[in-house]
Amino acid sequence: MISFKLEEEQQIARDALREFADQVMRPIARECDEEEKLSEEFLAQSWELGLVSTQIPEAYGGGGEERSPITNAIILEELAWGDVALAIAALTPAAFAYAIVDHGTDDQKQAYLPLFCGDSYHAAALAVNEPTVAFDPSIPRTVAEAKGDGFVISGVKSFVAMGDRASHFLVVARNNGGLDAFIVPRDAEGLAISKNEENLGLRGLPTATLELERVELPASARLGGEAGSDVRQLLDNSRTALAAAMVGVSRAVLEFAVPYAKEREAFDQAIAQKQGIAFKLANMHIETESTRWLVWKAAAQLEQGIDATRSAHFARGYAAEQSMWIADQGVQVLGGHGFIRDHLIELWFRSARTISVLEGTLGI
């Protein structure tokens, strides 16, 4: 049945996180970016919301709620509206945990899920991106090969969120012609973790480059065990998640530009009263809405277990193009004020360019 109806719990979650984003995230977004430093207090506050543990089964100490990519997409839009770097920091453990819930063996669930059900923030991250030209997540350069009962993995992964502290990484690699994901502990021999990367945007988010040089792993490190896992579904999921975050950035830009354009006067009237600006705002709204529905469609398919590859491709591709365009228009509406760092528009412009080239990273 085709419907856009939010469940009551989804509305409650959206409203609560909208408030959290506004009260807790917005006030510290600029400072975290300028100082290139995450707020530990924020991580603790976000952990208290139970965002990560809620959809982990009770048997492993979680909240036992059904996995819901739609609910998570809605949550992600709100948090990214607050700040994308902080949103990714808060939800990086969730991306790892959801992969284990969705694809892990019982032993893997038993071993890793309780890590995310404790009282304090615990980091583990997806390692999907690679620093190669025209990166394609479906054919990574990182390769696994069988050795005895286990595997040996070699390759380079970049933009690994919370790389400064993650206890485990879920590394996507080519294996025997297909794709697999491997759980690599931080202290694995042959794994070198760089100091924090210096990036264009999301400066408050610590990210690292991982160099894996013949890292030896036991058979149990392969996600899904002997059967392996549907890595394509995992990538579809993270694409949809990234797109949801991009909608949050787009909405942030639009909601900032609208009151600004009403207040700013030129030639005896508000600039919003001029069609050149008003139509820009209308187009920004049209594309923010369009992108959100593409995200919801992909998320609904993920939730229903329908093949979401095509929808996730559209959501991510469209969101990448539109969120960058919207942020660009936002700068233009503010004119010179869009270029100086007093306003968050400047930060969102860099956030949009950064997040829209990523793969992996998030999960819903």
Next chain:
Amino acid sequence: MIDFEPTEGDQKILDQVRAEALICRNYARYYDEHEHEFPPEELEEAKGKPNVYTMFAGRSESDSGIGIMSMLISAGQTWGDYSVRMHRGTGGLGNAALRAAGTPEQNEKWGETTLAMAITEPGCGSDPSMVQTTAVLDGDEWVINGEKIFVTTGCRCDGVVVWATVDKSAGRAAIKSFLIEKGTPGFVVAQKEKKLGIRADDTAAFVFSDCRIPRGNLLGGNEEVQQKGSGGFKGVMKTFNMTRPGVAAIGIGMAEAALDFTRDCLTEAGFEITYGGGLHSAPAVVDKFQRLEAKYEAAMLTILRAAWLSDEGEANNTEASVCKAKTGEAVRQITQGCIEILGPMGISREHLLEKWFRDVRITDIYEGTGEIQRMIIARSLLGYTRKELN
């Protein structure tokens, strides 16, 4: 629950629509090239078969809403052809106005007839408050004078709802809707227009010269002219809330047809169209095609969003404009892009693609141009009145 999958019940109807569309498509080229013939009321293939709308009986509450389904059916039909239908349904834009603004007596009297809607004039399009057609009360009759153009279903309708001003000095508040039956002396159907696309469609121009109609033919019956505000005008504008998504759906069906044709051509030529890869892994032509597909998806979802709100009984004025603006642009880009992909093959009249390219162009013009829609969206975003942003 957020869900984008049609139910089994929905699918049965949509399958029927597709089967009919495939038949209608066989007639598409003929009526495009024979502009002055009308497609038949009922195709030969339709004899003895029920109208698709009868399948709505017996649907359950867990099936998709009626507004959503109307959009999908419209899109499914124009996927076949803009003008040719297995069974021509009754009702035009004027019927929607009658239902929204007519008195019970008026609905009783004209509910079963096909009514066109005449708003546009040679000198007034997007700004209907500039209407020059006049209605003057003379005894118990209104006397109508003026010209109307771009009247959809104008040749075949039984009557028409005409916008006319009862007092030119009073602006928009003085614009009223009048129901004029075909055959009324002084009402002349001047011509069937010659057009870029939707050539088989019945688009007429009307002339009214001292055309006298009963006093009771004023739609809604309210003769008062409010001197301040524009209450009466807004009453009329309300009818647009489902017609904007409706015309968007009509456009998107043709864009989908163009995409399906192009996909088949690409596949036949050996291009593999897959979706899981990186943003730069596909050949340029496949990447271009997929970007057009994403535009289609995005536009379709905005249409469904506006229709869903209406099904829920919620205001959808802004969303109706969002979907109209989005789709008006998307269908142009899609059909133009498909021709670009196929090159010389795309412009050949051997295929329907060039026809779809012409047919969709009206989508961003009628029922309010893309610019008008953006004006409505911007006013809503900014909380501006018509006076503050125009």
